[in-house]
Amino acid sequence: MKAGFVRGKQRFFCKDCTYYFTLPNPKERSERRGRHQTTIIDIAQDLGVSNSTVSRALHNHPDINPNTRKAILDKAIELDYQPNQLAHSLVKSRTNTIGIVVPEFLTQFFPNVIVGAQRVLRQADYNLMIMQSGESYETEVANTKALLANRVDGLLVSMSHETNNYDHFLSFEKRDIPVVYFNRVIEGLGTHKVVANDYRGAFAAVEHLILNGYRRIAHLGGPPNLLISQERLRGYQEALRKYGHPLLPELVIHGDFTAQKALIYGQHLLDMAQPPDAIFAVNDPTAIEVLALAKAKGIRIPEELGVVGFSDDPIAVHIGKGLTTVKQPTTQIGEAAAKLILGLLRGEQANLSPQTIVLEAELVVRGSSIKAAG
Amino acid sequence: MKAGFVRGKQRFFCKDCTYYFTLPNPKERSERRGRHQTTIIDIAQDLGVSNSTVSRALHNHPDINPNTRKAILDKAIELDYQPNQLAHSLVKSRTNTIGIVVPEFLTQFFPNVIVGAQRVLRQADYNLMIMQSGESYETEVANTKALLANRVDGLLVSMSHETNNYDHFLSFEKRDIPVVYFNRVIEGLGTHKVVANDYRGAFAAVEHLILNGYRRIAHLGGPPNLLISQERLRGYQEALRKYGHPLLPELVIHGDFTAQKALIYGQHLLDMAQPPDAIFAVNDPTAIEVLALAKAKGIRIPEELGVVGFSDDPIAVHIGKGLTTVKQPTTQIGEAAAKLILGLLRGEQANLSPQTIVLEAELVVRGSSIKAAG
DNA sequence: TTGTAAGCGTTATCAA
């Protein structure tokens, strides 16, 4: 048996088993105070019990002496102990955290979804880690990487309009981390989704315009790769078809949700030789741009131009005589997505096929679409 | 030397040193595959190097053979290795994460602040963990606890209007975790703050009303404990004083930022025997309630009632003839708060006295406050 | 240039 010193500790070598080891030194730890968060071990040492006993007390494990428990809990309060979630997550390989990636924060839609999701998750003792991509694919990838590195247990996603490659999402599924897409989803990706009934909402909006006497109805749409855009377009088309209106390709333009594009394409529509007498916009910001344009051009709303938006942004009720729009169940989308992912984490839908939850949308009629004499 | 088996592993006892130990078994780990994220050790084993070598390669440490490094980086990609931030944070006692607690998400103000903060933090390779209290003290406490458990390196806070007890924030400072308060701060708490110049903004707003011929100017204020409310009130008072207007206590009412209270108090003001001819509201939502009330009562804006808000919410430009309001530098507040906290983490202001950063606010004049003939 | 092993703060499995 040889012996030596390593970092101030005596080190031994067992010849028979060719193994080095040092003697544990119980004094050592207690020196290591100052600028350090109190741990389970600090409590244990102060009380002369073992750390496992402390751990049991803090999680009221059945096998523990009530007196011991009380002493430990008191000491924990005295030392202002706060559990270290990092260590906990590391050993459990579970962080109790769900990540959410949204394209933006600046309309009311996503904040509302987040509020709904947070409510459900907090109840189940999960945290929500919120990331915002600013409609940038690059940032979205960086966000998902960060969430992966932080080992979130699940992911809620609404994609940026730039996103055309989905590898960064698929790498969650590869690791068996459940993913639920909401609102901005794409077709084909065989996964769990929560969406509003965009088709029915759009259909109702356009039907309403038709029944109010508008004849030449245009559609300012969203990015064509998103299901949301496809469904709203389909609703528009089906409504026209039902009432025998022609589908005129020149009256459909795809934007990208930005005000800038809305302005350019809206201008284009209003400047046509034969301009539309109504516009169904893919969302409220787009519709609001159209209203502003009309005002600037002296086009009267709703007599000369009917306008309908989508989302029921709080602005909608205040603008002009009110903007007719399709109201989406925002918080409910968040709640549904959260519930779905909690179910997946419990392994409920383990070998079920991907689920799509569709929540109904509702037309809210205001001043921008009611011709005085239909 | 005794020997025995523990959990399938041979266990030895060294009599001389009274120490138990087991022989490390290098084979064992490689069996443990399936549903597990690839780790540094998986890479090490595949390549027959040690985990420290892998760690060095991944952080391009200088002392490493370029060939070894290349092999390791290639293998990391092949195995789709993603670092485990939890383990990393645990050993470094640093999470590279800043927490932010905001009272709400549903006006544009806080989302904008968050966007600004996130931009600065991401550049410094920090993550932002966003929490929202919904103006509830309880939730705010729960949020800060969660952030503490997650060992954020710093905290950005804007308080809920319910908050009157600050222990949950102080427990960060007790642990030497820097805290920066922004926007909704309280006086006295001797800490770092970032605020807009509420005083100057309010002064400019009320001065503008006076110069436009309004004589009896009321103020619908915010919760009196918040500095933001105090400063806006002070600006209101100083402007009146400067122009020799009397300070009438009956024309000042403190609300709590909710639309409900705004409605009740607005109603009260307009129903007075001698009602005000102008109202300076503590924020835009309050001002918008007043405008709606006036409309319902048939009071003409701005002839019979001048209205000024605060925040320049995007709604403000669209509502009626436009709402005059004080524009705050939202993203800049976020950026400034983030920069300040990064500085604190670098230990720059270590023994400097708490810093208060004041960013200028700007009056934006619109239709709600310009009398035709002053 | 590479390997060994301690340590970060927990939980959990055995032994006692």
Place this chain on the structure above:
DNA sequence: TTGATAACGCTTACAA
């Protein structure tokens, strides 16, 4: 009922 210790995945001081 309690204690000892391995394990979670990583960094790093020191040894080789």
